[in-house]
Amino acid sequence: MSDTFRERSMLVIALVLAAIYLFPLYWMYITALKSGSAMFATPPAFWPSDPQWQIYGQVWESRNMGRYVWNSVVIALGSVAVITVLGVGCAYVLARYRNVWVDIGLFLILMLQVLPASLMITPIFVGFSQVGLLEYPRLAVILAIAAKSMPFFVVLVRATFMSVPQELEEAALVDGNSRIGAFFSIVLPLARNGILVSAILIFMQAFGEFVYSKSMIQAIELQPASVGLNSFMGPNTNEWNNIMAYATIYVTPILAIFVLLQRRIVSGLTSGALK
Amino acid sequence: MKRILSSITDGRGFDIALVALPLAFLLLLSGLPLLYNVLMSFQEVDMFSLGTLWRPFVGFENYRELFEQPETLPILGNTAIFVTASIAGQFLIGFGLALFFWTNFPGASWLRGLFLVSWVMPGLVVGAIWNWILSGDFGVLNFLLRESGLISGNIFWRSDPNYSLWAVVMANVWLGTSFNMILLSVGLSAIPGDLYEAAELDGANAWQRFWTITLPMMRSSIGALIALGLIFTLQQFDLFAAITSGGPNNSSNVTQYWAWDMSFRQYDFAKGATISVIMIVFVMLASIVYVRSTRHEVRG
Numbered sequence: 001m002s003d004t005f006r007e008r009s010m011l012v013i014a015l016v017l018a019a020i021y022l023f024p025l026y027w028m029y030i031t032a033l034k035s036g037s038a039m040f041a042t043p044p045a046f047w048p049s050d051p052q053w054q055i056y057g058q059v060w061e062s063r064n065m066g067r068y069v070w071n072s073v074v075i076a077l078g079s080v081a082v083i084t085v086l087g088v089g090c091a092y093v094l095a096r097y098r099n100v101w102v103d104i105g106l107f108l109i110l111m112l113q114v115l116p117a118s119l120m121i122t123p124i125f126v127g128f129s130q131v132g133l134l135e136y137p138r139l140a141v142i143l144a145i146a147a148k149s150m151p152f153f154v155v156l157v158r159a160t161f162m163s164v165p166q167e168l169e170e171a172a173l174v175d176g177n178s179r180i181g182a183f184f185s186i187v188l189p190l191a192r193n194g195i196l197v198s199a200i201l202i203f204m205q206a207f208g209e210f211v212y213s214k215s216m217i218q219a220i221e222l223q224p225a226s227v228g229l230n231s232f233m234g235p236n237t238n239e240w241n242n243i244m245a246y247a248t249i250y251v252t253p254i255l256a257i258f259v260l261l262q263r264r265i266v267s268g269l270t271s272g273a274l275k
Numbered sequence: 276m277k278r279i280l281s282s283i284t285d286g287r288g289f290d291i292a293l294v295a296l297p298l299a300f301l302l303l304l305s306g307l308p309l310l311y312n313v314l315m316s317f318q319e320v321d322m323f324s325l326g327t328l329w330r331p332f333v334g335f336e337n338y339r340e341l342f343e344q345p346e347t348l349p350i351l352g353n354t355a356i357f358v359t360a361s362i363a364g365q366f367l368i369g370f371g372l373a374l375f376f377w378t379n380f381p382g383a384s385w386l387r388g389l390f391l392v393s394w395v396m397p398g399l400v401v402g403a404i405w406n407w408i409l410s411g412d413f414g415v416l417n418f419l420l421r422e423s424g425l426i427s428g429n430i431f432w433r434s435d436p437n438y439s440l441w442a443v444v445m446a447n448v449w450l451g452t453s454f455n456m457i458l459l460s461v462g463l464s465a466i467p468g469d470l471y472e473a474a475e476l477d478g479a480n481a482w483q484r485f486w487t488i489t490l491p492m493m494r495s496s497i498g499a500l501i502a503l504g505l506i507f508t509l510q511q512f513d514l515f516a517a518i519t520s521g522g523p524n525n526s527s528n529v530t531q532y533w534a535w536d537m538s539f540r541q542y543d544f545a546k547g548a549t550i551s552v553i554m555i556v557f558v559m560l561a562s563i564v565y566v567r568s569t570r571h572e573v574r575g
Contacts, residue, residue, distance in 0.1 A: 010380040015373065018386050023315060024404045025392065027415060031407060040413045043422075060522030086300055096290070105294065107566060112305045114562040118512040118531045119551035122538040123308035123315060130326055148302035150297065151318065178288040201395075210398020210513045215539050226399045235402060247400045258395050263326045265395075266388040270461045 009115075025255075032245040039241050052241070059245040063232060066223070069250070071138065072224035075127065076206040078142035079149065080199050086146075087153045089107060089193060092187065094154065095161035106273055113151035117211045120148070137217040141224075145213045149202050156201070160194025161187070197268035200261065204254050225250045299309070304331075309555070315548035322542060330473075337549040346525050350572025353440055354509075354529040357447075362504040364448035373487075376456070377463045387460060390453035398450070402517020405446035409433055436526035439519045443527055446514050451507060455500060463489070464495030495568055502565035509558050532555045 019026075031039060033051040060064065067114055094102055094109075124144055125134075133140045164187055172182040188195075210226040217223050229250065258265060282288030316337055318330040338559065376387045393401065408416050411431035418452055420426045432442040474484050490497075512531055515521055521528035521536060528536070530550055538547030 007380040010378060011382060014376065014383065014386050015378070017375070018389060019451075021390055021449075022400075024391070024408060027408060028400075028404045036429055042413070042418070044413070044418055086297040090297040093290045093294045097456075105298065108298070109301070109561055111559065112301055114506045114510075114558050114565075115305060115309070115555060116510040116512070116531050116558060118510070118535045119554055119558075120305070120308055121535060122544055122547040123312040124304075125538070126320075126325060127308055127311055127314065130328070143304055147301060150301060154297070179286065180541065183289075193448050204395050208399065209515075210397070210399050210516065214516070215535070220387060226513075228396055229399050229403060233406065233517065235520075240410075240413075243403055244407065247403050251340055251396055251400045254395060254397070255392055257391070258392055262385070262388045262391075264389060266457060269391075270457060 005076060028244050028247055028251075031241055032248045034241050036241065039158050042237075044047075053257035055241060055245045056249060059242050060249060061216040063079060063228065063242075063247060065246065067221065067230070068223065068225040071222055072207050072226070073140055075141055075145070075209065075224050076203050078138070079145040079209075080203050082142060082146040083150045083153050083202055084195070084199055088157060088188075090129070090150075091154045091157035092161050092183070092191075095158045096166070109151045109154055115148070117148055117209075118146075120144075121211055121215050122214075128216065137219065138222055140216050141209070141212045144216070145206050145209055148212075149205055152203050152205075153198050156198040157191070157195055158266075160191045160198070163194075164190045185231070192267060193264070197264050200257065201265065201269065204257070207254060276299070286384075312548050312551050313556070315545055316552045318545060320548070321547040325544065334504070337545050341549050342361075342547060348534050349526060350528050350530060353525075353527065356507060356530075357444060357511075357529050358508045360444045361447045361451065361508045364444065364502060365451040365455045366501065366560075368448065368452045370459055372452070372456045373459035373463055376460060383560050387456065391457060393450050393452070394454045398513025399517050400509075401446060402514045405442070405449070405514070406518050409442050409445070412488060433519050434523055436523055437528035439523060443514050443518050446518060447508065447511055450514070451504065454507075455504065458500055459496065462493050462500075466492045471517060486507065497566040499565055502561050502568060505561040506558060506565065509554065509561070 004160050020253060027230065030048055033047070033048040035050060035052050036113055038045060038048065038050065053126070073173070078168055082226045090109075121144075128134050128140050133143070168190070169182050169186050173179070177185070189200075208226055209224070210230070214223050215225065229243070231238075232246060237243065279288065317332060317334060318324075318331055319333045324330040372387075372390070376383050408414055409432035411417065411429050411434065414429075414432070416432070417426070417429045430438055432438050435481060456568070470488050470492070471484055474488060479487065510533055512535065515527070515529065515532040517538075519527040521532050525533075531554060534547050534550040534554065538544050
């Protein structure tokens with residue numbers, strides 16, 4: 001058995017495994033294109049004979065998706081902004097030193113990372129309603145997501161800062177730069193890619209966030225797409241082609257970003273997650 | 276004043292400012308709610324006292340009432356089943372895939388990365404897709420199982436109390452397998468190759484190499500991953516909201532969904548807080564295991 005034959009057959013098996021694994025995704029795209037009757041046919045068609053392309057426009061209009069997606073974008077961008085502004089400096093300091101205080105800080109951050117959102121929402125909701133934050137529900141959700149996701153961001157970005165050689169910063173200090181000057185002109189530019197990838201991961205997480213938005217945003221006009229999808233799926237729904245079209249519109253931008261930046265995202269994730 | 280200012284632009288104060296601000300933010304928005312949660316679990320909370328901080332103190336009354344409810348033990352049992360089955364499924368399938376993709380062939384790392392789409396998708400979307408796949412009469416899973424002769428009649432995954440929990444487990448295994456696989460791949464690629472060459476020269480077969488080299492070398496990765504799996508599984512909420520809503524009759528309810536349901540469906544915030552406190556203790560224990568198992572890597 002030659003090596004090329006072995007490699008080819010491995011590739012074929014890998015493709016089959018990937019196809020099986022990604023079947024649910026395929027099924028979402030296919031169902032969205034089926035007509036109402038084709039959807040409930042037995043046996044189900046694995047390739048749509050009569051694709052209904054107009055369904056995307058219909059669902060976008062009838063479910064008012066523009067508003068939902070806009071709210072998701074606002075919430076996701078707000079969370080990324082808060083997390084990046086606060087988290088980058090924290091990650092930098094935690095990467096630069098190695099002493100007891102850094103250990104304690106890291107431990108605290110790792111502990112806060114693991115608190116499940118659905119368990120934290122009760123005190124957050126009651127507390128926010130007492131200080132009046134629920135008057136601004138999207139801001140409340142942004143703050144809650146920021147508190148939840150910042151530890152993850154700090155852990156990832158810290159790994160990036162650790163790979164920036166400290167000699168470069170020291171050289172800048174010797175040349176007369178202040179600490180602030182060296183941070184902004186040397187360290188930040190060198191860590192830019194890692195910060196960007198981590199910010200994209202946070203964006204994807206916040207774009208799909210559900211628990212906080214569902215609990216804290218009562219006004220429909222301010223709800224994000226995840227809550228919209230949830231209210232679309234009643235207990236006895238049979239509009240599965242419309243729901244899958246909704247899901248397709250919602251998830252395709254995220255999948256596109258992921259596939260384009262896959263290599264960077266995976267390596268960024270693996271460098272931080274186990275460290 | 277000038278000294279403080281110059282310390283912030285060019286000294287120790289710079290580091291302290293950078294770290295103090297985010298830590299204060301985290302303590303305010305995560306630490307404080309955590310304590311408030313404990314406080315609420317000892318109070319009597321209703322819609323009228325929601326706006327005040329000092330409510331009637333009831334001691335362990337909430338805890339006692341909670342464990343007198345008939346559904347408490349079954350839900351705790353469901354949580355145990357959900358966590359164990361999800362972690363076992365994710366880990367075993369993930370490990371199998373990681374071992375397969377470890378044998379380098381062209382395109383292996385790209386294809387492996389592609390699996391991670393299940394992990395970056397919004398949980399609600401994953402739940403919606405599986406809800407449709409698992410549908411009783413028209414679901415594609417029932418069709419495939421019938422065609423392959425594994426079942427004779429349709430299984431009503433979401434509405435049959437015997438299967439509803441497993442419907443969510445299935446979706447959760449799908450969601451988490453890719454993450455397990457990626458992290459296990461990292462662990463595998465860190466094993467030095469000459470160990471295997473030496474073992475091969477000594478005449479060890481593939482099975483022996485797996486048991487005597489791969490598994491022992493992966494011990495710390497596996498420990499960290501299982502602790503991480505426990506943490507992630509206890510965070511899983513979206514799939515329950517999207518597939519079964521904990522039903523029918525609590526047969527697929529787990530604590531993290533139940534706590535939310537208590538507070539935001541039944542408006543019993545004290546019970547919601549009580550369940551949260553109990554579960555957060557569990558999560559904290561798991562995370563201590565996780566932090567300990569990665570401790571040497573954190574320092575390195």
